[in-house]
Each structure stands twice: as structure tokens, then as C-alpha cells.
Amino acid sequence: MQAKYHRILLKLSGEALAGNQKFGLNEEVIARVVDQIVAVHKMGVEIALVIGGGNFWRGRQGDFMERTTADQMGMLATVMNSLAMMDAIEQRGIPVRVQTALNMISVAEPYILRKALHHFEEGRIVIMACGTGNPYCSTDTAAAQRACEIRVDVLLMAKNVDGIYDSDPKQNPNAKKYDKLTYFQIIEKGLKAMDTTAATMCMDNNIPALAFGLDEENSIVKAVCGESTGTLITK
Numbered sequence: 432m433q434a435k436y437h438r439i440l441l442k443l444s445g446e447a448l449a450g451n452q453k454f455g456l457n458e459e460v461i462a463r464v465v466d467q468i469v470a471v472h473k474m475g476v477e478i479a480l481v482i483g484g485g486n487f488w489r490g491r492q493g494d495f496m497e498r499t500t501a502d503q504m505g506m507l508a509t510v511m512n513s514l515a516m517m518d519a520i521e522q523r524g525i526p527v528r529v530q531t532a533l534n535m536i537s538v539a540e541p542y543i544l545r546k547a548l549h550h551f552e553e554g555r556i557v558i559m560a561c562g563t564g565n566p567y568c569s570t571d572t573a574a575a576q577r578a579c580e581i582r583v584d585v586l587l588m589a590k591n592v593d594g595i596y597d598s599d600p601k602q603n604p605n606a607k608k609y610d611k612l613t614y615f616q617i618i619e620k621g622l623k624a625m626d627t628t629a630a631t632m633c634m635d636n637n638i639p640a641l642a643f644g645l646d647e648e649n650s651i652v653k654a655v656c657g658e659s660t661g662t663l664i665t666k
Contacts, residue, residue: 435657436584438477442574449486467651481574484508502566513560532564575629586640593644594662
């Protein structure tokens with residue numbers, strides 16, 4: 432298989448790393464994801480990762496607390512996932528750097544664009560944690576922003592379904608799957624595949640995105656090689 436893209440940003444949900452247990456980290460799921468990331472890296476692809484924190488904490492869980500505090504707790508959850516993923520990848524011999532939008536220099540580097548680009552030149556994978564570092568911003572928005580900053584060829588969004596549908600396919604067996612969408616259609620139809628801010632940012636900067644199912648066998652490799660059956664989103 433041959434890679435279609437030279438530089439990618441892979442957005443993973445925290446829930447995906449929990450597997451069926453729905454909380455914490457599932458070693459089998461992480462191993463399956465990391466095996467694919469390593470395979471893609473060996474194709475010469477430059478890889479950035481943004482990982483959510485929903486397997487530990489989501490900001491909306493904190494409806495009993497001030498929103499900024501709840502969102503900051505979510506940012507810390509993304510760091511735990513990022514460190515776990517770093518460890519799993521480095522056990523397979525691939526160098527990784529975690530960069531955080533909030534300063535925590537004892538465990539990770541601060542996010543600096545030029546440093547991230549240098550890591551790519553040195554053959555390292557970069558994991559970008561803490562979202563944008565700001566409350567009221569989702570990790571979708573963070574993934575879109577980082578994708579624009581590092582000028583990726585594609586933003587890959589690994590989902591728990593195999594693409595984008597007009598309604599929830601788990602609840603509606605007649606839900607229609609889209610093969611292609613524009614960002615304007617995402618916004619106009621109110622589709623939940625990515626939030627409005629992320630869609631607008633990718634649209635304005637002409638960054639294509641591919642939403643695909645993480646559970647499909649070898650799905651990340653297929654997405655990078657242009658063989659995914661997911662939903663392609665373009666300007």
C-alpha cells in the first residue's frame with residue numbers, strides 16, 4: 432500500500448481508547464491503533480495526533496461547576512491519553528513528542544509551531560494535547576486549528592461509525608450515509624460530525640477532512656492510502 436498524503440493530523444476521541452469498557456484505557460484498542468500509526472509512519476508519512484479526553488472527563492459533565500473549570504479538567508484528561516499513546520508508540524521504536532497548549536513542562540513540551548515542524552523533519556510523531564488551551568473550545572476545534580497551523584494534507588477524524596450520516600445510524604436503521612460533503616453542508620444541515628467552529632476553520636483554510644470508522648480493520652492505514660469508505664469533507 433502507498434500513502435496518498437505526506438502530512439496528516441489524526442483526531443482520536445478519548446472514548447475510542449476506552450473500548451467497550453467506556454472509561455479509562457483499553458490496552459487492546461491502543462495496541463491496534465498504535466500498530467496502524469507505526470505502519471503509516473514507516474510509509475514516510477508525517478503524523479500529528481490530537482486526542483480527546485472523554486474517556487476520563489468531558490467538560491459538559493461538570494454542569495455543577497463553572498464551565499471554564501470543567502473545560503480545564505477536560506484538557507488535563509487529554510494529557511493522560513497523550514502520554515499513554517506516546518508510551519505505546521515509543522515501545523515500538525518510534526520517537527514521539529507530546530506538546531501541550533497549557534504549560535506543564537515536567538511532563539511535556541509547550542506547543543510551539545516551529546518546534547513541531549522540526550520534530551517532523553527529525554522523523555518524530557507529535558501529539559498535541561490540552562486542546563487549544565482555552566475553555567469553550569472542543570478538541571475538534573483544536574484538531575482543526577493545529578491542522579491549519581501545520582498545513583496538513585488531510586485531517587483524519589476516526590469515529591465510532593464508518594462515516595457521516597443524516598441521522599444516528601445506531602438509532603435509525605434507515606439513516607443515509609454521505610460519501611462526500613462540503614463544510615458548508617456540514618454547517619447548514621447541523622450535522623454533528625464536527626463542530627461549527629472546526630468546520631469553518633477547515634473551510635476557510637482549505638483543509639480537507641475524512642471521517643471514517645475506527646473499528647474497521649486497518650481503517651487508519653486505508654484512510655492514509657486513500658482507500659477509506661468514509662465521508663470526505665471539502666471546501
